Amino acid sequence: MDPAPLLDISGLCVSFRTDRGLVRAVQDVSLQVRAGETLAIVGESGSGKSVTALSILRLLGEAGRVDAGRIVFDGEDLLALEDRAIRAIRGDRIAMIFQEPMSSLNPVLTIGMQVAEPIRLHRNAPWKDAYERAGELLERVRIPDAAGRLGDYPHQLSGGMRQRVMIAMALACRPRLIIADEPTTALDVTVQAQILELLKELTRQANSALILITHDLGVVARYADRVAVMYAGSIVETAPARALYAAPAHPYTRGLMASIPSIDGAIGARLPTIDGQPPDLARLPPGCAFALRCPHVFETCRATPPALMEAGTAGHLRACHLDADAAGAAVQERT
Amino acid sequence: MQAYIVRRLLALAPTLFFASLIVFISMRLIPGDVIDLMLAQNDIATGQDRAKIEAALGLDQPVYLQYFRWIGGVLQGDLGVSLWRNVPVADQLWATLPITFELGFLALIVALTVALPIGVYSAMRQDTAGDYVARSFSLLMLAVPGFWLGTLVMVFPSVWWRWAPELEYTPFFEDPLKNLAHMIVPAILLGLSMSAVTMRMTRTMMLEVLRQDYIRTARAKGVGEALLVARHALRNGLIPVVTLIGLQAPLLIGGAVIFEQIFVVPGMGLLLLEAVFQRDYPVVSGVFLVVGVGVLLINLAVDVSYGWLDPKVRHQ
Numbered sequence: 001m002d003p004a005p006l007l008d009i010s011g012l013c014v015s016f017r018t019d020r021g022l023v024r025a026v027q028d029v030s031l032q033v034r035a036g037e038t039l040a041i042v043g044e045s046g047s048g049k050s051v052t053a054l055s056i057l058r059l060l061g062e063a064g065r066v067d068a069g070r071i072v073f074d075g076e077d078l079l080a081l082e083d084r085a086i087r088a089i090r091g092d093r094i095a096m097i098f099q100e101p102m103s104s105l106n107p108v109l110t111i112g113m114q115v116a117e118p119i120r121l122h123r124n125a126p127w128k129d130a131y132e133r134a135g136e137l138l139e140r141v142r143i144p145d146a147a148g149r150l151g152d153y154p155h156q157l158s159g160g161m162r163q164r165v166m167i168a169m170a171l172a173c174r175p176r177l178i179i180a181d182e183p184t185t186a187l188d189v190t191v192q193a194q195i196l197e198l199l200k201e202l203t204r205q206a207n208s209a210l211i212l213i214t215h216d217l218g219v220v221a222r223y224a225d226r227v228a229v230m231y232a233g234s235i236v237e238t239a240p241a242r243a244l245y246a247a248p249a250h251p252y253t254r255g256l257m258a259s260i261p262s263i264d265g266a267i268g269a270r271l272p273t274i275d276g277q278p279p280d281l282a283r284l285p286p287g288c289a290f291a292l293r294c295p296h297v298f299e300t301c302r303a304t305p306p307a308l309m310e311a312g313t314a315g316h317l318r319a320c321h322l323d324a325d326a327a328g329a330a331v332q333e334r335t
Numbered sequence: 336m337q338a339y340i341v342r343r344l345l346a347l348a349p350t351l352f353f354a355s356l357i358v359f360i361s362m363r364l365i366p367g368d369v370i371d372l373m374l375a376q377n378d379i380a381t382g383q384d385r386a387k388i389e390a391a392l393g394l395d396q397p398v399y400l401q402y403f404r405w406i407g408g409v410l411q412g413d414l415g416v417s418l419w420r421n422v423p424v425a426d427q428l429w430a431t432l433p434i435t436f437e438l439g440f441l442a443l444i445v446a447l448t449v450a451l452p453i454g455v456y457s458a459m460r461q462d463t464a465g466d467y468v469a470r471s472f473s474l475l476m477l478a479v480p481g482f483w484l485g486t487l488v489m490v491f492p493s494v495w496w497r498w499a500p501e502l503e504y505t506p507f508f509e510d511p512l513k514n515l516a517h518m519i520v521p522a523i524l525l526g527l528s529m530s531a532v533t534m535r536m537t538r539t540m541m542l543e544v545l546r547q548d549y550i551r552t553a554r555a556k557g558v559g560e561a562l563l564v565a566r567h568a569l570r571n572g573l574i575p576v577v578t579l580i581g582l583q584a585p586l587l588i589g590g591a592v593i594f595e596q597i598f599v600v601p602g603m604g605l606l607l608l609e610a611v612f613q614r615d616y617p618v619v620s621g622v623f624l625v626v627g628v629g630v631l632l633i634n635l636a637v638d639v640s641y642g643w644l645d646p647k648v649r650h651q
Contacts (some may be wrong), residue, residue: 057555059551059554059555061551087557087558087559088557089557090554090555090556090557091555091556091557091558092557095555095556096552096555098548098551098552098555100548103547103548103549104548104549104551104552105549105552106549106552106553106567106571107549107571107645107646107647108570108571108644108645108646109566109567117553117556117558118556118557121556121557121558122557153646153647155646155647166552169552169556
């Protein structure tokens with residue numbers, strides 16, 4: 001029996017008020033993250049991965065609302081906490097890194113102040129000590145001449161350097177869990193790998209768990225322990241990273257994998273793509289959300305939404321009607 | 336930064352030159368000249384008297400010569416003499432400027448203490464009852480003309496409660512309390528009329544800033560609402576608000592003319608009004624010169640304050 005996970009999301013449903021009415025952005029999502037583990041949430045834009053992440057710290061804003069579900073972190077139900085209590089957790093035990101390092105740092109405050117702020121808030125440290133610690137943190141994220149740059153403003157730094165500042169800020173209070181929402185999407189390709197390496201290394205050192213949100217399956221392979229693939233607000237497949245790569249079980253995941261350019265692929269060959277567009281969340285089909293684009297679609301898919309079920313190996317779940325009996329049988333055989 | 340300020344100060348000169356030219360000419364375009372007004376007080380004056388007075392006041396010369404003589408004097412620090420009172424214009428300005436400055440300063444304080452908190456509140460509680468009340472109040476203050484409000488404040492309290500605003504001016508350094516008792520009512524009215532636009536701007540800017548990614552970052556760090564506003568949002572939101580305050584500076588002068596008249600404040604506004612009625616050309620030109628310099632200096636101060644508010648400007 002596993003020990004209780006650090007973060008346990010069960011049955012999360014989130015909807016957004018829009019001009020076209022209430023839109024369900026996240027539908028019945030359940031996820032677990034164990035202490036020190038890296039979970040990757042993969043999906044295209046609009047799949048609900050960022051919304052899921054924002055729900056954890058209750059940062060959805062005015063328009064978003066959690067309709068159902070529980071998010072238990074370290075024994076506490078985050079969704080039931082008072083505002084003051086959730087604020088005490090934000091930036092202290094759970095930290096977040098955002099996608100856009102250009103706009104995610106306050107332009108009128110020095111980076112030293114922004115990195116020192118959570119230490120001051122949660123550790124009640126005097127500014128002087130907090131700044132000192134901020135200098136150390138900037139050094140750990142390998143910002144050259146860190147102590148001398150505490151007084152710099154964000155516009156004086158490059159995108160990669162700013163994302164390093166964001167990481168330093170997230171690490172400030174040694175959080176148990178770091179949520180990184182597409183931390184490298186806005187960066188140059190050459191900088192992306194550096195930042196991910198750094199993030200992985202520092203989270204491992206601090207023994208923090210990491211939720212890495214990305215649309216890049218290539219990133220997942222190198223950095224994640226487990227993967228959850230999201231499509232149209234739901235998890236369609238989740239598995240240990242190795243198992244997912246060895247045997248992707250959902251047609252969507254297979255499509256994603258096939259569309260990663262391979263270094264030994266034929267020169268000039270067209271990269272396979274998934275036909276069609278992600279569905280409109282306001283008008284989801286009654287059955288499987290992927291049915292419209294799925295090459296293996298059959299009658300049941302259009303009528304009944306598939307549930308997450310074991311697919312072959314332990315901890316490998318998928319939501320698909322295809323060969324459901326065969327996959328189930330494989331599980332039966334092992335047990 | 337210092338070089339920048341010096342450059343800006345030098346750029347004042349041409350602006351002031353053209354402004355003074357326009358004022359000088361437009362004053363003479365007003366029907367009825369100063370001599371007519373002087374003679375009207377004296378039934379027995381004849382055509383000869385008119386020529387004599389004109390010559391004495393230097394008004395017999397062509398307008399462009401009059402202008403050059405005036406501007407020549409200004410360059411030597413001599414603003415001329417009032418046509419009516421035989422008092423140097425500079426003395427009159429020195430006597431009235433501090434009073435108007437005090438009124439404007441108090442009004443600005445009133446405007447900011449009303450506009451900033453309500454604007455921030457309105458943005459934080461967008462579309463609640465409080466927000467609607469604040470926005471309605473702002474619209475009302477925009478729509479109500481100052482002279483009407485001033486008159487109401489003069490008339491109704493005295494009818495209802497037998498109380499009227501103080502109308503006797505006491506210099507500040509003689510008795511600060513009495514001085515403030517007199518100045519506070521026009522300052523509040525002037526400040527409120529200024530606060531309307533500032534409040535709406537503050538609200539709009541705060542709403543804009545509160546949507547920014549860095550505000551979400553601050554929330555994700557565990558920053559509470561009060562600190563979120565004070566440390567993370569306000570300074571970003573204030574940059575355009577400060578511009579607006581600079582743009583409102585001339586409005587403040589216009590408002591001062593009205594409220595000084597209603598509440599009998601012997602400031603520059605009252606001086607200007609009298610001078611325009613009496614066609615006292617040197618006084619009008621002198622007042623506009625001071626107003627021009629004042630407005631330009633305020634705008635300079637606004638530009639310099641960007642450097643404090645926005646580090647990007649500071650590093651350029």
